[in-house]
Amino acid sequence: MEQAMLARAYTPLRVGPVTLPNRFIKAGANENMSLRGMPTIAMLKHHESMAAGGVGLTTMAYLAVSKVGRTLPDQIWLHDGVIDELRAVTDAVHAKGGKIAAQITHGGSFVTGVFVPGRLQSSVSGFNPAGLLRGNILRRGMTEVDMEHMVEAFVTAAEYCVSAGFDAVEIHMGHGYLLNQFLSPMDNNRKDAYGGSAENRARFPTRVLGAVKQRVGQDIAVLAKINVADGRRRGANVDDAIITAKLLEAAGADMLVLSGGRNVESGWFMFGSNMNLEAMYRVLGKWSLSGMAIGATAKSAPAIDFRELYFWEYSKKIRDEVSLPLAYLGGVKSADNVAQCMAADFEAVALARALLREPDLVNKWKVRPEEPSLCDNCNSCVAYIYHPGGTWCIHRPANLLEDNQLLASSGGV
Numbered sequence: 001m002e003q004a005m006l007a008r009a010y011t012p013l014r015v016g017p018v019t020l021p022n023r024f025i026k027a028g029a030n031e032n033m034s035l036r037g038m039p040t041i042a043m044l045k046h047h048e049s050m051a052a053g054g055v056g057l058t059t060m061a062y063l064a065v066s067k068v069g070r071t072l073p074d075q076i077w078l079h080d081g082v083i084d085e086l087r088a089v090t091d092a093v094h095a096k097g098g099k100i101a102a103q104i105t106h107g108g109s110f111v112t113g114v115f116v117p118g119r120l121q122s123s124v125s126g127f128n129p130a131g132l133l134r135g136n137i138l139r140r141g142m143t144e145v146d147m148e149h150m151v152e153a154f155v156t157a158a159e160y161c162v163s164a165g166f167d168a169v170e171i172h173m174g175h176g177y178l179l180n181q182f183l184s185p186m187d188n189n190r191k192d193a194y195g196g197s198a199e200n201r202a203r204f205p206t207r208v209l210g211a212v213k214q215r216v217g218q219d220i221a222v223l224a225k226i227n228v229a230d231g232r233r234r235g236a237n238v239d240d241a242i243i244t245a246k247l248l249e250a251a252g253a254d255m256l257v258l259s260g261g262r263n264v265e266s267g268w269f270m271f272g273s274n275m276n277l278e279a280m281y282r283v284l285g286k287w288s289l290s291g292m293a294i295g296a297t298a299k300s301a302p303a304i305d306f307r308e309l310y311f312w313e314y315s316k317k318i319r320d321e322v323s324l325p326l327a328y329l330g331g332v333k334s335a336d337n338v339a340q341c342m343a344a345d346f347e348a349v350a351l352a353r354a355l356l357r358e359p360d361l362v363n364k365w366k367v368r369p370e371e372p373s374l375c376d377n378c379n380s381c382v383a384y385i386y387h388p389g390g391t392w393c394i395h396r397p398a399n400l401l402e403d404n405q406l407l408a409s410s411g412g413v
């Protein structure tokens with residue numbers, strides 16, 4: 001291992017107006033630690049433990065920019081009433097010396113857990129298979145006026161994040177949510193200036209980022225999470241991702257977090273491994289509607305073997321084409337992997353499953369770099385997104401069910 005390169009990961013990183021204490025990011029991983037749109041005690045403890053374990057920037061996943069932008073019923077959405085609770089979480093992270101980002105998102109037509117009256121907003125109109133479970137069966141292509149409103153929703157959400165003490169916002173442009181529905185030709189077949197070429201498909205997401213940057217860029221870092229590819233033949237490929245990355249760089253993005261895949265069509269690509277159906281059935285019930293839907297989708301996936309740094313080739317191509325800071329993500333499992341990312345000029349590394357397995361992994365690698373992550377890629381954690389105790393690694397002690405209550409009820413805010 002190149003010791004100097006690993007040491008670099010432990011040096012501060014300036015991202016826009018913020019300096020991260022090191023280059024390790026806890027990637028957004030839906031915590032399911034919220035009730036009726038408010039964070040729970042478990043949410044606070046989870047992110048506090050990440051900061052205590054040495055993570056430089058932990059990411060609170062999946063905050064909807066508006067109530068109708070939610071995908072799941074208990075998901076947090078950004079509004080006046082949640083700021084104090086979020087502030088309790090950001091304060092706890094800061095007290096441990098870490099920084100915290102809010103991943104902000106809008107589901108668009110990917111709304112699996114709530115019914116949204118009217119047709120769901122997306123890049124295009126028509127039948128919406130992803131919404132079948134909750135009766136959201138139709139979507140409509142956004143108009144210019146819709147886009148203006150949506151830009152404002154993202155900007156307002158980012159302002160709430162500033163008020164709540166976040167150090168960064170990460171605008172979610174991957175995995176099949178609204179902004180990805182513009183980027184991906186799997187959804188977007190518009191014939192106007194927002195469809196067709198990769199430049200056109202990136203136009204609206206870029207506008208969102210530019211507006212957020214303009215409004216809050218002095219106060220917090222503005223990141224975007226993008227797909228290096230969708231992992232399907234008809235999907236966006238790495239050449240598209242390079243164009244998106246260049247446009248986001250020009251619009252003022254402070255850093256990109258590189259991911260891949262889409263929740264419905266290519267979850268296996270996102271995780272570099274197949275879903276754990278047994279765990280899904282255990283948590284959701286095999287004969288529940290969600291269980292059956294996930295089972296059907298997973299069965300059509302190709303069988304693939306997990307490989308460390310599974311997005312490497314794609315991410316390197318993007319690295320070669322842009323100069324803004326990039327966080328490598330996907331299968332970081334060892335200090336060697338981290339050193340390799342630093343040597344290849346990625347400014348940061350983002351990890352999800354390995355940190356769910358060992359929240360103190362960053363501190364561990366500082367003193368025992370020869371010890372790999374204990375995560376075995378079983379992907380059970382992905383199923384536990386749906387568990388009332390919150391997202392959990394089955395190789396660890398279970399989350400305390402008594403932590404599944406609102407922070408306010410504990411006197412925490």
Ligand SMILES: Cc1cc2nc3c(=O)[nH]c(=O)nc-3n(C[C@H](O)[C@H](O)[C@H](O)COP(=O)(O)O)c2cc1C
Binds near residue numbers: 270332383
């Ligand atoms: C339990 C779990 C929940 C996730 N939820 C989200 C999410 O809410 N938003 C997101 O952008 N990515 C989510 N992801 C994807 C991760 O951010 C990351 O892209 C993926 O796990 C690959 O990184 P890894 O190999 O370090 O785990 C989730 C991953 C896991 C394991």
